[in-house]
Amino acid sequence: MPKETFQAKFEYLDEIREFVGAIATQGGFSDKEIYNIQLAADEAASNIIEHAYEGIKDALMEITCNMEGSTITISMFDKGKSFDPSNVKQPDVEADLSERQIGGLGVFLMRKIMDDVHYESNSKGNLLVMKKRRG
Amino acid sequence: MEISNQDFKHCTLLAVKGRVDSSTAPQFSQALADVAEKGMYKIVVDMTELEYMSSAGFRALLATQRDCKKYNRGELILSVVPERIREALELAGFTELFKLFDDNTAAVGHF
Incomplete structure (x- = not known):
C-alpha cells in the first residue's frame, strides 16, 4: 500500500497533491475527479498543518493512498492536537458577501468532493480517512 | 506561483499564474492588498494561466x-477562469460573489 511521510509544512502540499494524483490517475479517475481529489487532500493536509500542528516545528504526517476496486482511500495520520473536521461549523455557502465566513471552507470542500470523510483520534494520534468512488 | 500587474485607466489587472495553495x-x-493600497479598488484577476487554487x-479573493x-x-x-477552478469556486458557492468574464478585454471594459 503506497505510504509516504511528509514534513507538516505548506511547502510540501505540492508533493502531497502529486502523490495522491498519481494514484488517482492509475486508478482511472477522470481529470476532473483527479483535480478534486487533489484539492480534498490539499485541504485535509492544510488543516493538519495549520490546526493539528499549530505552532509545532519539524512535525511529520503520514499519508497512505490506495485503490480498492473503483474506490480511492486517502488516510492521513498525525500526532498533533485532535482536529475533528466534523466539529467544524459548516459555512453558509449562500450567505452574501458581508456574512460569508472565511473559515471552514476547506472542510466543506473535502466533504463535498469525497464520498466519505471519517476521523478518529486516540492516544497515538489522529487519523483522517477519506474515500471516493470512481465515476 | 507568479503574479504580474498591469494598470489600466479604470482598473488594475492582476495576472496569477501557476498554483495558489496554503503555501503561496x-x-x-499580499499582491491583492498592494493593489488596494495604491487606491485601486477595481481589480481584474486574470486566471488564464492559473493551474490550481485551494x-x-x-479566502484571499473573498477578503x-x-x-x-x-x-x-x-x-x-x-477573468478567464479555467474550468476546474470554476467548478471548485461553484462548489464553494463563490460564483455568486464574483462576476466572471470570458476574456480580459471584456473584464477590463466592465469598469
Missing part, C-alpha cells in the same frame, strides 16, 4: 472583495 496564498493575498486562495466593495464602485472580478 499569503503572497497572492480554499486558501478563495479583497470585501475591501473593494467598501468603496464606490469598487469590485474584484475574475
Whole structure:
C-alpha cells in the first residue's frame, strides 16, 4: 500500500497533491475527479498543518493512498492536537458577501468532493480517512 | 506561483499564474492588498494561466472583495477562469460573489 511521510509544512502540499494524483490517475479517475481529489487532500493536509500542528516545528504526517476496486482511500495520520473536521461549523455557502465566513471552507470542500470523510483520534494520534468512488 | 500587474485607466489587472495553495496564498493575498493600497479598488484577476487554487486562495479573493466593495464602485472580478477552478469556486458557492468574464478585454471594459 503506497505510504509516504511528509514534513507538516505548506511547502510540501505540492508533493502531497502529486502523490495522491498519481494514484488517482492509475486508478482511472477522470481529470476532473483527479483535480478534486487533489484539492480534498490539499485541504485535509492544510488543516493538519495549520490546526493539528499549530505552532509545532519539524512535525511529520503520514499519508497512505490506495485503490480498492473503483474506490480511492486517502488516510492521513498525525500526532498533533485532535482536529475533528466534523466539529467544524459548516459555512453558509449562500450567505452574501458581508456574512460569508472565511473559515471552514476547506472542510466543506473535502466533504463535498469525497464520498466519505471519517476521523478518529486516540492516544497515538489522529487519523483522517477519506474515500471516493470512481465515476 | 507568479503574479504580474498591469494598470489600466479604470482598473488594475492582476495576472496569477501557476498554483495558489496554503503555501503561496499569503503572497497572492499580499499582491491583492498592494493593489488596494495604491487606491485601486477595481481589480481584474486574470486566471488564464492559473493551474490550481485551494480554499486558501478563495479566502484571499473573498477578503479583497470585501475591501473593494467598501468603496464606490469598487469590485474584484475574475477573468478567464479555467474550468476546474470554476467548478471548485461553484462548489464553494463563490460564483455568486464574483462576476466572471470570458476574456480580459471584456473584464477590463466592465469598469
